[in-house]
Amino acid sequence: MDLIQFERVSKRYVIGQRMNAREAVAQATSRLLRRGASPSSELWSIKDVSFSVRDGEALGIVGRNGAGKSTILKILAGITAPTSGSSRTRGRVAALLEVGTGFHPELTGRENIYLNGAILGMSRRDITLRFAQIVDFSGVDRFLDTPVKRYSSGMYLRLAFAVAAHLEPDVLVVDEILAVGDAEFQRKCIGRMHEAEAEGRTLVFVSHDLDSLTKICQRSLWLEGGEIRDSGPTPTIVRDYLNSGLAPAERGHGLAITSGPITVAAVRVRPDSTVAGGADAALMFGDQLRVEIEFDVSAETPGLDLAVMVTTGSGVRVLDELLSEQSITRFTPGSYRVEVLIPPLLNAGDYSIGLWFGTPHEEFLAEPAAAMFSVHGGDPTRPDRIVAAKLPFAVHRLASINVVD
Amino acid sequence: MRAADDVPEWRVNSADPASREGVVASLWRARDLIGYFALRDLRVRYKQAALGVVWVLLQPIASVALFTLVFRRVANISSQGIAYPLFALVGMTVWLYFSTAVVRGSEVLVESPDLITKVSFPRIAAPAAAMLAPLADFAVSFVLVIVLFAYYSVTPSWRLLATPIWLVLVVLAALGVALWLSALNVKYRDVRHAMGPLVQLWLFASPVAYPSSLLSGWKELAIAVNPMTGLIGLARWSVLGTPWPGWPLAVSLASLAAIMGSGLVYFRRAERAFADVI
Numbered sequence: 001m002d003l004i005q006f007e008r009v010s011k012r013y014v015i016g017q018r019m020n021a022r023e024a025v026a027q028a029t030s031r032l033l034r035r036g037a038s039p040s041s042e043l044w045s046i047k048d049v050s051f052s053v054r055d056g057e058a059l060g061i062v063g064r065n066g067a068g069k070s071t072i073l074k075i076l077a078g079i080t081a082p083t084s085g086s087s088r089t090r091g092r093v094a095a096l097l098e099v100g101t102g103f104h105p106e107l108t109g110r111e112n113i114y115l116n117g118a119i120l121g122m123s124r125r126d127i128t129l130r131f132a133q134i135v136d137f138s139g140v141d142r143f144l145d146t147p148v149k150r151y152s153s154g155m156y157l158r159l160a161f162a163v164a165a166h167l168e169p170d171v172l173v174v175d176e177i178l179a180v181g182d183a184e185f186q187r188k189c190i191g192r193m194h195e196a197e198a199e200g201r202t203l204v205f206v207s208h209d210l211d212s213l214t215k216i217c218q219r220s221l222w223l224e225g226g227e228i229r230d231s232g233p234t235p236t237i238v239r240d241y242l243n244s245g246l247a248p249a250e251r252g253h254g255l256a257i258t259s260g261p262i263t264v265a266a267v268r269v270r271p272d273s274t275v276a277g278g279a280d281a282a283l284m285f286g287d288q289l290r291v292e293i294e295f296d297v298s299a300e301t302p303g304l305d306l307a308v309m310v311t312t313g314s315g316v317r318v319l320d321e322l323l324s325e326q327s328i329t330r331f332t333p334g335s336y337r338v339e340v341l342i343p344p345l346l347n348a349g350d351y352s353i354g355l356w357f358g359t360p361h362e363e364f365l366a367e368p369a370a371a372m373f374s375v376h377g378g379d380p381t382r383p384d385r386i387v388a389a390k391l392p393f394a395v396h397r398l399a400s401i402n403v404v405d
Numbered sequence: 406m407r408a409a410d411d412v413p414e415w416r417v418n419s420a421d422p423a424s425r426e427g428v429v430a431s432l433w434r435a436r437d438l439i440g441y442f443a444l445r446d447l448r449v450r451y452k453q454a455a456l457g458v459v460w461v462l463l464q465p466i467a468s469v470a471l472f473t474l475v476f477r478r479v480a481n482i483s484s485q486g487i488a489y490p491l492f493a494l495v496g497m498t499v500w501l502y503f504s505t506a507v508v509r510g511s512e513v514l515v516e517s518p519d520l521i522t523k524v525s526f527p528r529i530a531a532p533a534a535a536m537l538a539p540l541a542d543f544a545v546s547f548v549l550v551i552v553l554f555a556y557y558s559v560t561p562s563w564r565l566l567a568t569p570i571w572l573v574l575v576v577l578a579a580l581g582v583a584l585w586l587s588a589l590n591v592k593y594r595d596v597r598h599a600m601g602p603l604v605q606l607w608l609f610a611s612p613v614a615y616p617s618s619l620l621s622g623w624k625e626l627a628i629a630v631n632p633m634t635g636l637i638g639l640a641r642w643s644v645l646g647t648p649w650p651g652w653p654l655a656v657s658l659a660s661l662a663a664i665m666g667s668g669l670v671y672f673r674r675a676e677r678a679f680a681d682v683i
């Protein structure tokens with residue numbers, strides 16, 4: 001039985017729809033005079049998207065920034081109406097597009113649990129029933145009667161997530177909530193998603209964390225430019241998606257992606273030039289690799305930071321390096337090239353380079369497959385290892401072994 | 406997985422407005438949420454200001470004192486045989502509820518855009534809940550009315566029992582206006598700047614400091630189009646025993662119904678785009 005049916009859903013946004021009354025009057029006047037609004041300011045966020053999700057199924061959605069993933073979830077959750085087509089859901093749908101929506105800083109933890117629960121669609125009875133569990137899960141019981149404005153951001157997140165984790169809806173829709181919080185918080189989120197999946201809850205999950213996506217969802221959609229490019233078993237979709245890279249050409253020249261103040265012009269992977277063979281040689285097992293990212297910053301963006309990720313073809317994230325962990329760099333508007341050296345670690349195989357740009361408060365770009373590359377050669381007898389670190393072994397000969405019991 | 410016999414109904418989200426849940430059903434579904442929104446407003450209002458109750462009392466006291474000075478002493482306006490301070494206080498109490506609720510209602514959607522763009526709850530719950538917390542202020546300032554009753558040794562009549570009726574009508578009037586303003590505010594943020602002048606002008610167009618019987622002919626009709634005219638008249642009839650407001654009340658009620666009806670229609674139409682334009 002289906003719990004979700006999306007039928008030929010399209011959503012059009014009018015760019016710059018927000019205006020003040022003066023602009024509205026001016027626009028209405030010009031429309032009267034010239035007839036018809038200028039169509040150039042329209043954008044189809046999703047076009048003709050159809051899919052259905054069965055009871056107990058977990059569906060993943062992958063796609064680049066702006067592909068329309070959040071739009072699908074918003075229509076599913078009833079936050080916004082489609083321009084055409086229809087979305088039908090059965091049972092209670094809980095959408096987590098963010099945790100802690102509606103939390104009020106002046107209210108205590110206890111009051112916020114009730115308020116947030118009600119906002120997410122729980123009745124007072126539901127919340128009271130699960131109150132003890134929520135408090136337990138959040139671990140903030142000692143601060144229950146403290147206004148949340150005095151919480152650390154970690155406590156705040158944990159409490160917010162605890163409420164969300166106890167919704168017990170028929171359909172759970174989750175968008176990228178893992179983008180916030182520390183590693184422990186993210187583990188907790190993923191753990192909870194696994195549980196929900198194991199309980200047989202129907203899930204729709206959007207994430208740039210393809211590894212988790214693969215573990216949780218059997219089936220995935222790949223969205224590109226608002227349309228479904230492919231759908232099928234998650235491992236296949238993730239592999240194809242990663243392999244698609246930023247640019248169709250080898251090692252990603254070309255296609256620029258713009259998001260917020262950032263335009264990424266090129267992402268390249270080369271053998272480090274100290275290696276014989278020149279910069280355009282194939283990447284061989286044992287080479288030191290150099291990742292080059294060229295981008296423009298169009299506006300003053302305090303706190304701008306970037307991360308470079310390396311993901312295997314099956315979606316396992318091997319590296320995730322954040323610039324600010326090394327040094328604090330101030331990016332004034334202009335063009336930049338960032339280079340990252342990867343020591344000779346990676347086993348032979350296919351990898352993709354992921355990019356993340358953002359500030360502590362805002363994410364501009366999260367692109368798990370900005371470019372892809374293959375490492376050739378290696379030891380064909382041991383293809384399963386991701387990292388071949390050639391760790392030093394120390395062998396000591398001992399006179400005898402003491403068995404301790 | 407579920408048994409085949411407890412299959413819930415489909416809920417449809419499409420461009421067709423007919424597929425949407427009705428107003429009453431949405432309000433009913435959101436009843437707990439409305440309560441928590443109202444509770445939030447109350448907590449925030451009385452928690453932040455240690456002198457919360459004092460502030461609530463100060464405003465009617467100050468305005469009534471000023472009105473007494475200006476309208477009574479200087480302009481010598483009649484107050485339908487009631488002690489002027491008591492007369493003005495009843496009007497002011499009703500007016501303060503109305504204006505506080507309308508102002509709060511107008512900002513409730515835009516103050517936290519995340520509520521609109523990240524979660525789906527019946528949107529009408531937000532302005533509806535905004536009407537509730539100001540009722541607490543109303544109750545507090547009604548204590549002043551009782552104090553003045555004692556001071557002027559007035560004994561209220563059985564008509565005081567009609568209080569719930571006119572109070573509900575005042576709440577509906579505020580909600581009708583708040584539906585318009587809250588939805589307009591999402592699209593045109595100018596509404597915020599317009600609120601101050603709007604409330605000021607509306608106050609003077611309402612018989613708070615003067616009785617509406619002061620006017621006659623077309624002027625009386627014109628001022629009765631303001632729903633607060635009939636409702637303040639009704640409140641004074643109920644609390645102070647002034648004459649029954651008569652036909653202007655009918656005009657005010659018709660106008661209230663028009664504002665409420667059009668407000669609902671506009672809000673329901675506009676809410677579909679709230680998440681897109683906010």
Ligand SMILES: Nc1ncnc2c1ncn2[C@@H]1O[C@H](COP(=O)(O)OP(=O)(O)OP(=O)(O)O)[C@@H](O)[C@H]1O
Nearest residue numbers: 013014015045064065066067068069070071680681
């Ligand atoms: N309220 C809006 N007004 C105008 N355009 C919008 C609005 N919301 C989304 N869009 C546009 O619709 C497109 C799809 O947006 P959407 O948020 O669904 O992308 P996404 O796949 O979730 O991206 P991301 O990975 O960055 O979260 C984008 O081009 C975006 O700019």
Ligand SMILES: [Mg+2]
Nearest residue numbers: 069070071176
């Ligand atoms: Mg998104």
